[in-house]
Amino acid sequence: AAVEAEQELTDGFHLVIDALKLNGIETIYGVPGIPITDLGRMAQAEGIRVVSFRHEQNAGNAAAIAGFLTKKPGVCLTVSAPGFLNGLTALANATTNCFPMILISGSSEREIVDLQQGDYEEMDQLAIAKPLCKAAFRVLHAADIGIGVARAIRAAVSGRPGGVYLDLPAKLFSQVMDAAEGEKSLVKVIDAAPEQLPSPAAIKRALDVLKSAKKPLIILGKGAAYAQADEEIRSLIETSGIPFLPMSMAKGILPDTHPLSAGAARSTVLKDSDVVLLIGARLNWLLSHGKGKTWGDAPKKFIQVDIEPKEMDSNVEIAAPLVGDIGSVVAALNQGIKSGWQAPPSEWTEAINARKEVNISKMAQRLLKNSSPMDFHSALGALKQVIKERPDAILVNEGANTLDLARGVIDMYQPRKRLDVGTWGVMGIGMGFAVGAAVETGKPVLAVEGDSAFGFSGMEVETICRYNLPVTVVIFNNNGIYRGTDTDPTGRDPGTTVFVPDSRYDKMMEAFGGVGYHVTTPDELKRAVDEAMDSGKPTLINAVIDPAAGSESGNIGSLNPQSVVKKK
Ligand SMILES: Cc1ncc(Cc2csc(CCOP(=O)(O)OP(=O)(O)O)c2C)c(N)n1
Numbered sequence: 212a213a214v215e216a217e218q219e220l221t222d223g224f225h226l227v228i229d230a231l232k233l234n235g236i237e238t239i240y241g242v243p244g245i246p247i248t249d250l251g252r253m254a255q256a257e258g259i260r261v262v263s264f265r266h267e268q269n270a271g272n273a274a275a276i277a278g279f280l281t282k283k284p285g286v287c288l289t290v291s292a293p294g295f296l297n298g299l300t301a302l303a304n305a306t307t308n309c310f311p312m313i314l315i316s317g318s319s320e321r322e323i324v325d326l327q328q329g330d331y332e333e334m335d336q337l338a339i340a341k342p343l344c345k346a347a348f349r350v351l352h353a354a355d356i357g358i359g360v361a362r363a364i365r366a367a368v369s370g371r372p373g374g375v376y377l378d379l380p381a382k383l384f385s386q387v388m389d390a391a392e393g394e395k396s397l398v399k400v401i402d403a404a405p406e407q408l409p410s411p412a413a414i415k416r417a418l419d420v421l422k423s424a425k426k427p428l429i430i431l432g433k434g435a436a437y438a439q440a441d442e443e444i445r446s447l448i449e450t451s452g453i454p455f456l457p458m459s460m461a462k463g464i465l466p467d468t469h470p471l472s473a474g475a476a477r478s479t480v481l482k483d484s485d486v487v488l489l490i491g492a493r494l495n496w497l498l499s500h501g502k503g504k505t506w507g508d509a510p511k512k513f514i515q516v517d518i519e520p521k522e523m524d525s526n527v528e529i530a531a532p533l534v535g536d537i538g539s540v541v542a543a544l545n546q547g548i549k550s551g552w553q554a555p556p557s558e559w560t561e562a563i564n565a566r567k568e569v570n571i572s573k574m575a576q577r578l579l580k581n582s583s584p585m586d587f588h589s590a591l592g593a594l595k596q597v598i599k600e601r602p603d604a605i606l607v608n609e610g611a612n613t614l615d616l617a618r619g620v621i622d623m624y625q626p627r628k629r630l631d632v633g634t635w636g637v638m639g640i641g642m643g644f645a646v647g648a649a650v651e652t653g654k655p656v657l658a659v660e661g662d663s664a665f666g667f668s669g670m671e672v673e674t675i676c677r678y679n680l681p682v683t684v685v686i687f688n689n690n691g692i693y694r695g696t697d698t699d700p701t702g703r704d705p706g707t708t709v710f711v712p713d714s715r716y717d718k719m720m721e722a723f724g725g726v727g728y729h730v731t732t733p734d735e736l737k738r739a740v741d742e743a744m745d746s747g748k749p750t751l752i753n754a755v756i757d758p759a760a761g762s763e764s765g766n767i768g769s770l771n772p773q774s775v776v777k778k779k
């Protein structure tokens with residue numbers, strides 16, 4: 212009798228790995244543990260780079276920024292329940308910021324969870340994830356892993372990108388099936404993020420509105436950076452002669468030093484413009500919802516480019532909605548202005564330039580101070596110079612004063628080089644973004660951190676050392692949140708927003724074999740950063756900032772509710 216050919220088998224572990232590799236996923240960011248420890252080891256053995264963190268939130272942030280930088284979904288892998296929950300903040304933040312990422316978490320068994328019988332780390336993770344992300348799926352059978360991974364990838368990057376949750380119960384991994392059948396069950400996603408072309412009528416309507424403008428303005432949002440339509444956008448701005456204002460993570464699509472950049476005249480152009488073309492920028496709190504004193508009293512017309520139709524009229528009426536992917540829409544606009552286009556009246560661009568000159572020279576004075584202890588501006592003057600000399604370095608930035616002041620002081624020269632707190636203003640993205648950016652690009656990373664902001668992810672300096680990543684962390688150490696001067700009126704404890712005074716964060720990096728510097732002047736800061744970035748070694752620079760130098764909540768103190776009731 213024919214010898215029964217040894218049936219070749221595969222299993223859930225291998226099918227997850229094969230599905231990810233088939234779809235070009237090269238890196239997994241995560242924290243090992245039950246039930247996914249072996250999945251990580253096996254993925255690594257099969258050539259996927261597995262970067263293990265100290266906390267799942269930071270792994271999730273690394274995956275999210277990997278998605279923003281590559282347009283492929285970043286993958287974060289966590290254990291069940293607490294590990295899953297730790298990853299959720301990053302998943303929700305990615306969804307809010309439209310970064311494509313997939314949170315893959317092991318989970319406990321359905322039959323036990325659904326009867327609430329007290330499984331190890333029992334939690335209905337799929338139900339909990341759904342409201343916080345763009346899409347969520349669970350796979351129960353090995354033969355469905357191919358489709359499950361494909362659905363997660365397409366959901367993450369198609370249309371408006373975002374976070375996707377993929378729930379894999381522990382028993383799935385050890386399920387075996389015929390290898391040939393398994394192979395056939397895998398799905399390679401075709402055209403995951405299809406172009407979405409604008410209608411010719413919408414383009415004509417938008418161009419008619421734009422041609423009617425006397426004071427047009429283009430606002431570039433991080434969606435414009437994500438689109439990687441850099442040349443189309445440059446062409447639109449330079450051919451039309453329309454001034455542009457980049458939102459924080461859109462800085463560098465065109466250099467901040469570009470003659471048509473209106474960054475240094477932000478309040479003027481928002482108030483005085485009469486037609487505003489939004490490209491991948493939402494009229495949310497960061498743009499005062501498109502109304503109120505920020506936008507002045509004169510009537511304005513908004514043209515909005517967004518891949519999400521529901522974004523239109525979210526805050527104010529949109530006179531010319533342009534629904535489609537940014538590359539396709541901007542290409543169509545470029546076609547449309549090829550003939551019969553009039554540059555904006557020179558008085559508009561001259562007024563902007565005059566305002567820019569005043570603001571830039573005022574700022575220059577503040578940057579030149581060589582004070583000790585440094586204040587934010589004197590320290591930022593040194594870092595402004597570093598990025599000017601190293602335009603392809605990636606700048607990660609978080610804090611309050613450290614964030615708001617750095618955004619205005621440090622010019623960016625290339626796209627997708629400034630990575631920060633984004634739409635939510637969330638603290639804690641720093642080290643995750645630094646690791647993700649270094650792993651995905653291989654470029655040197657300069658993370659400029661408030662001392663409080665750093666504290667949210669600071670343990671990852673060990674991760675940075677373990678993978679020997681070219682990350683230089685500069686901590687603006689002003690002894691606290693916003694400032695280092697709060698006190699407890701009862702005299703019992705330190706003030707609620709202060710830290711141990713004069714702490715030495717540089718010793719943390721040294722603890723794991725990295726390089727530490729302690730600096731008190733702009734010259735020392737510049738020298739230390741240059742040495743660090745030339746060395747490519749993990750480095751932490753503890754930069755002493757005057758504890759009294761900051762302002763509460765940086766530029767957004769007005770959002771804080773104040774008590775009008777004074778206790779007797
Ligand atoms: C997850 C989360 N928890 C708290 C907060 C609230 C906050 C906004 S900014 C900030 C830190 C400001 O201090 P830092 O030292 O970083 O910067 P500086 O002004 O230069 O002193 C906090 C705690 C936010 N946004 N997110």
Ligand SMILES: [Mg+2]
Nearest residue numbers: 661662691693
């Ligand atoms: Mg601080």
